[in-house]
Amino acid sequence: MLGLNHKTTPVEVRSRVAWTAEQIPASLSALHALPGVQEVAIISTCNRTEIYAVLTDPREGRERLLAFWSRDRGVSPGDLAGSYFLTGQEAAAHLMRVASGLDSMILGETQILGQVKDAYEVARAQATVGKVLHGLFLQAVACAKRVHTETGVSQNAVSVSYAAVELARKIFGHLGDRCVLLVGAGKMAGLTARHLVDVGIREILVCNRTPERAAELARTFGGRAVPLDDLPGQLAAADVVITSTGAPGVVVTREMVQQAMRARRYRPLFIVDIAVPRDVDPAAAELENVFLYNIDDLQAVVRSNLEERAREAQKAERIIAEEVARFQLWLRTLDAVPLIRSLRERAEAIRAAELRRLFNRLPALSERERELISATTSLIVNKILNDPTVRVKELAGEKDGDLYLRAFSLLFNLPEEGRDGELRPSTSARRRG
């Protein structure tokens, strides 16, 4: 795996060296045509560009990939100075961390998983992925799903506007039958209202100093404009209030809220005051069932959530270690497959030859007797080969799997040939991600 990301390379360089979605298919084919590149896939997002490849020789392959990269994108090799090159287990672990969002700028974000899936699909469409990358990407996607469900690394809001939605959920549970009141037209308030609409809030009321602006905002959110001078009445109707006016003083007084609470029979009222200076009298927070938060409080939620994600990321690392081990195991059993196949072919060839000789010497055998002899010999061969083939697959997945594979091929005098028919120097050096 050869790549660079937001940690190693500044954004101007990243945008220069990245492939666009349209360029990737052609570049994949060109990469695949390079000597020593058996399989290849490219992940290219605004935060990272990474080439995943199965190489015949890692050291040589790295130089080839780098040269191709700078040539294909028309950038100087210096632009790729921030690139990292990982092989084997480390490369597999890296893809799993990327897919799980652990390598992302915002820890635990889930968009990257879709981008990893896309990268795989594009490469598959170009027929540049084979068994190994197929297995690796599949395992990485499965790993990311495990990380998302088994840890909280992708849970809890990490932006101020989502934090407001999260708090609303902690108070009201489901938001489906709730009403939100938007006072003022701040950008952050609009974003929060948008999120609330997205989670299916029932109704949205908008009020503003200028009625035209209120009507315009109401249209964008599919809500209703209400007059600003009836604020206490609107407070009684809404469950969530978001204020973000540019007013120099307090817009919502404690008395207003108190009056509204009486009118709404003390059903909980959640007020988010995003304005600076404050729109809502802080004393309103003392009222029963009034939950008042300002922008600093929301930022505190975000900070605490990010810390929580970092804690959960440690759990995610354990899952990744497990999945990498599983992938390694699968990879080794893959090594056993061609050996088993050639052993079976060898045995079948011997059986067929011996049967031919036997039938030549006993021409009087009936068709039925021939069938019986043939079936019995094939049974014997299968029974004898059963244990070695099962065991070699298991042993291949163990610690010194390579040794067992080597011993297996030496014992049975099997040709050491790669899956793609190329001669391979050794099982361990051949395949590096």
Place this chain on the structure above:
Amino acid sequence: MIAAVREALFLASVTLYLAAAGAHFLHFFVRQGGRAAAWLTSLAWLAHTGVVAAIFLAEHRPPLATVQEAVLFLAWVTGLNYLLVERLFELRVAGTFVLPVVALLQLYAGALPRQPGLAPEPAGSLWIVLHAVVALGGYGAFALACVAAAMYLLQERQLRAKAFRLFYRRLPSLETLDALAFRLVVFGFPLLVIAVVTGALWASRLWGVPWFTDPKVPWSLLTVAIYGAYIAARVRLGWRGRKTAYLAVAGFGVVLFNLVVANLLSPHHGF
């Protein structure tokens, strides 16, 4: 034979409840082992059911003759209610708070002397069974309502203090907890009223003494008053949240006091 089985099942249920409580704690703090916690709870409750059944078989009466059996039965009802709530509301976090209570009740039942209790009253024994089962059924609901209310108070404090820490994350929304406590009280209240009424009828028929001489009676009436006030305040006055949560907690406090202390003074109540 049955006695031995009963002992074994009782020990199993105590152990399993403690394990389930531990598993729920683990689930609460590190978000792992949720399924194990649910399984342990179900198994514990099944063993517990076995104990109840064993008493039934051995004594040919429900396990309601002594304080020991009453506590055992209360724990059983609470466990049953919790399992239902867990399934219906998907509130596994509640287990972190309920299971210690159930486990403690069960331990307490184990520690209480197994005195033979009052001789079963010959007449009206059906009444007394109804009276006791209904009363304890109500108490089980109140126990859970108390837990939900306590969780509400915890979460409300987190939200007010703007302390966005573990409890804020793990506890469900205020609305969920408030609605759950209310439903449980609404479920338990009629049972409590029936228990009081059957108790009064039965007492006057059987003993011919005025029912209000039993010291358990004023406490029971206080319980009725508190939960009645809870429902009235919510429905009529629109109270909700912290104030009603305190009422639900206080109500169960009186229930426990009634069950443990008032008994000692009561001539007529085994429990």
